[in-house]
Each structure stands twice: as structure tokens, then as C-alpha cells.
Amino acid sequence: MPHLSSEVPVIDLALLSNGNKMELLKLDVACKEWGFFQIVNHGIQKELLQKMKDASSEFFKLPIEEKNKYAMASNDVQGYGQAYVVSEEQTLDWSDALCLIIYPTQYRKLQFWPKTPEGFKEIIVTYASEVKRVGKELISSLSVIMGMQKHVFLELHKESLQALRLNYYPPCNTPEQVLGLSPHSDTSTITLLMQDDDVIGLEIRHQGGWVPVTPLSDALVVNVGDVFEIWSNGKYKSVEHRAVTNKNKRRISCAFFLCPQDDAEVEPLDHLIDAQNPKLYQKVRYEDYLRQSLKRKMEGKTHMEVARI
Template sequence: MVIAIDLIGSSRNTNLFVHSLRIDFGKMMGLEPKNLHSSIPVPSVQELASLQLEAEPSRYIRDDMDSIISTVPSDNTLRVPLIDMTKLVDSESQETASKASCCMQRRGIFQLINHGVSDESLRNMNKQTQEFFDLPLKEKKRWAQKPGSLEGYGQAFVTSEEQKLDWNDMFFLKALPIEDRNLEIWPENPPKFRYSQDMRQIAVALIRFRAMGLEIETRELCAAYEEGLYQIRMNYYPPCPQPERVTGFTPHVDIPGFAMLLDCGDTPGLQVLRDGQWIFVKPLDGAVVVDMGQITEILSNGLYKAPEHRAVVNKSKERRSIVTFCYPNLSFKVGPAKELIKLGIPPLYKTVTVEEYLGCFFNRKLEVPFIDTLKI
């Protein structure tokens, strides 16, 4: 990792000395950058749940967090917005795009219906995910994460033996571009375990309307997502004896342009933070949940906010979900859109390539919010 520091003085030796002091101080304070490219192996949560324990192991207990259990909202005012994609596509109007953009700006997360992905395709993705997690543990371990990589079966971002763990198992794959696929870890069982390019088509369409809403150039942005990076994470959240004391997924903000989540069933689990309150995103059959990430927040120069969200678990029901992370291509420059800066609004963030952006994320101090490291 290239560490950016303020150099003092003009002497090269002085600069190196200051650099050394700051790194040593960071290590003393436990603030040295973490390598998040790989994860320490942890027990299968699915196997722990099968033991029907009366309580979770201590590494999963999160008494340090606020109340985890919340009520599924019945009031429409507590629901995330619902957007019909056919109305966006059919209208082709700046006004409609602006309304959708305003909705995205206020909430940062919404459910998308009539998105063009067939019910058959969604059912197939759901079925393949279930078939994988239904495999015996010995079989699933054939695709366990290897040192230096997050791809495969396991958990993400576990960097120490003392770290608290989430109550989930995951299977993570790089799906697009095709040359990024590591076919050694793509499961052979179940057969035909392949992803379509449907999510990329949704991503490019959404980016187009987002750009229209911000009144910025669409061609370059759409091309960047046409050639972008698409990564798939399949999640399994087994039943949990004490759901009020664990998290399925720790509160976080996503870093790509956006993420698209497909709930495989009707068990609520995704929660988003709104006005200091955690509310459920109720699963809606056939809908895709679209969650804005920090690349979009930077592109909009802070007009859009990537929402904080988390996953909770259920005492008696399992939950599965499939998340697609959508990035522009590696050479695309992530920074405030030039059209916004021309309006006299000062840029809030640095401009870096996607490759540099990911390098900063995967080699960073966990104590510092990632987006803060990119602020000017």
C-alpha cells in the first residue's frame, strides 16, 4: 500500500524519518493498516446451528451494540421507496429521472420492481444458492477461501482471532468480467452453477437515470459500468438461539457504485438506519433491493448518501440472500462529477481510479471510516 502522509521539510532523510515515526506510532496505537484481501478461517455457522446449542459461542455475542431486534414495520411511512423501472424506461424524461433521483437522494436505498429479470432467472439463482448451502460441510469446504483471497466459502474481513463474528456463512465470487473468474472455486455441484448478466443490465440502466437526475454526462459513466466489475456474495443466516445478542452482518456502508440484493424467501433480515432507527426492508417477491454505495456518494459530491445497513437473524427461520456488488471498470476515475464542480460547488473528495480506490479500501486502518480517507 502507498501511505499518503504530509511530508515535513525538504530533506529526503527527514521525510523518511517522519514517515518511520508515524508508522511506528500507528503500530503502538494498534492503528496500522489492515490487509483485508483475505480472511482468517472461522467455524461454519451453519454447522454450529445444526448442533442446536442453547446459546451462541462468546465470539458471536454482541452486547456492545444497541438493541438488535426490531419490529417489522406495518406503517408505509417506514418502508423504503418502491420504484417501477418500466416507468423510468418508458418515460425517457428528465422529470421522471429527477423524481427518481430525488427519491434515491433522500433514502439511498429502494426496492426495484419490473426490472426486466425474469421470474425464472430469479428462481434459478435462489435454487442454486440453496443447493450450495445444502451441501455437506465437507463438500462445501472444497471451495473454502484460500490465503490471500476473499473468494470462496467462509466469512469476510476476519483479521484476528479475538474479533467478534457475524452469524452467517458466505460464498463470494468474482463474476464479471469473465476473465476475472477463478474457475477453480466455482462449484461443480450443483451443476450449471453460473450467473447471468441480468444484474449488469439493471446496473447500467440505473446508472443512466442516476446521471440524468444529477444532470451529468451519461455516456462515459454507462460505458464504465458496461465494462465494470461485478461480484456476487451469497449469504446464509441460520436460525439463532439468541438473535437479540448477535448480528447477521455488522452495520456497514457498501463501497461500490451500488449493491443489488435478492432475498431468497420472505424472512425479513435486512435493516437500514433511518433517523436513528433501524427499520426492516420487507422482502417483496420479485423485487431487487438497490443500495447506493460510496462510489455514487463521491460521484454526487455528497448529494447522495450511502446508507448504513445491517442484517439481523431469526430464532426459528433461516434466511438466504444474494448480493451483487457493481463497480465501474478499474481505470474509471472516481471523484466528484465535473458538471457539479463547474456549478461552483467545491469538491469534497479526491479523484482516484477504481483500482486505487479498491487498494485504499483493502489496505486501511479499520478505525477510520473509509470515505473519510478520501475527503479533501
């Protein structure tokens, strides 16, 4: 459904942070009807975005022997390789990835942080800190549209888990036969994605079809994660999305997952449950929810079954 690409909502973070009523209303509609939006005026320097893209590109160009020095262990989610691989017969996605936990800092496993290109670690830390700031701004606004004080959601993300996933999608001669990333929803509260400006790859499920998200220069794409869907008792949807490949161009994207702390108990908020809106999800401990989902291959929203009543 490419004709709907231009309708993917665009939110101005500067207006949102100032409590602009119209922008808050746009955010509410975006989370309810799309589960996805792009943000502009987020304050992250254009140079930093470019540095992050360039350094990621340099890393993925390295010889496989070099990248394998940071290979993901079978019982871990950090490192180079593909997560969500649960069987030898599984068809793998047409992509390469590097996953790192950034916050809390004591969870960082620096043996998986590439030493090439030079200065990559510093670029990652600077970028992550800026995206964390933007994420917190958004979480404050999400608190407001759910009828609560700004600080309520931030309290649940004080020691939150924040992970970075760098994705590399090489060109493919038969793009119609593969997917860069299988359809799935995210287990996060929200996800913030930086993608290349000049190549379309991200598609989101909307009204039963797939809508490509056309990149806006220097914008970030934000999507609602499962945690936010559960807290809102299904009012806001974590939407399935996928990445497609193409014949001519490689594509890089950089996803930053903002999640509640491990021991947070996630369940629908009391004030969103009444006779017309019965409780749709049971209480889940976030760490357990995450572990359960990592044991399955990516298949749409099937991993949410553990939380559904």
C-alpha cells in the same frame, strides 16, 4: 423503526427506462433521502430468480467439508468464507458467504465456482447477465438525474468489475446477541440485492434508526454505493445497512456489486462543485480504494476516510 418500512421507495424500472419524468424524480429523491429503493418491472424472469435462490440454498446445505473445497484464500476475495476478517479476536458475523467475480470474465476463478448443485454455474452466469442488464439501465438513469447524458456513466463501467456475494443466514437462538452482517456501506457504484420473499433481515440506517426493508415479491433492492456518493460530492448517500438474524428461519440473499473499472479515477464531478458546495472528496483510484477497504473490518463508513478531504 419498523413503522417506516412501508416508506422505502419503490421504483418501476420499465417507466424509468422510458424516461418517465415522475419516475426519474422518484429515483432522485430515493438516492438523496434514503440511499435505498426497491425496483419492480425489471424484466428478470420469476423462474430465474427462484432457480438462483434454490441453487444457493442447496449449496449452503452441503457438508462443511464439501463447501471448504471452495474456501477463500487468505489473500483473495473470491471463494467460500468471510471477507473483512482482519484479526483473530474479531467477532465474526452470523452468516456464511460465497463470493465470486463475474465480470470481466477473465477475472473469473472457476476453481471457486461450486460444481454442486448440478448446473449452478450456468444459473449464476444467466442470473448475473440479467442483473448486469438491469444495473446498466439504472446507471443510465443515474447519469440523467445528475444532469448528464445517459451514456456518461456507462462509459466508466465498460470493463467494470462485477462481483456476486451469496449470503446464508442460519437461524440463531439468541438473535439479539449477533448480527448476520455488521453495519457497513458498499464500495460499489450500486448494489442490486435479491432477498427471500418471506423473511425480513435487511435493515438500513435512516434518520438515526434502523428501518427493516420488507421484501416485495420478485423485486430487487438497490442501494447507492460509495463511488456514487463520491461522484455526486455527497448529494447521494451510500447508506449503512446490516443484516439481522431470527430464531426460526434461515435467510438467503444474493448481492450483485456493480463497480467502475479498476483504473477509474473517482472524484466529485466538476459541475456539482461551487461556492455553496465545496469539494468533499479527493481523487481516488478505484482499485486502491477497494484494497484499502478490504484490509479493514466492516465498521459503518469508516473506510471512506481515505477519500474524504
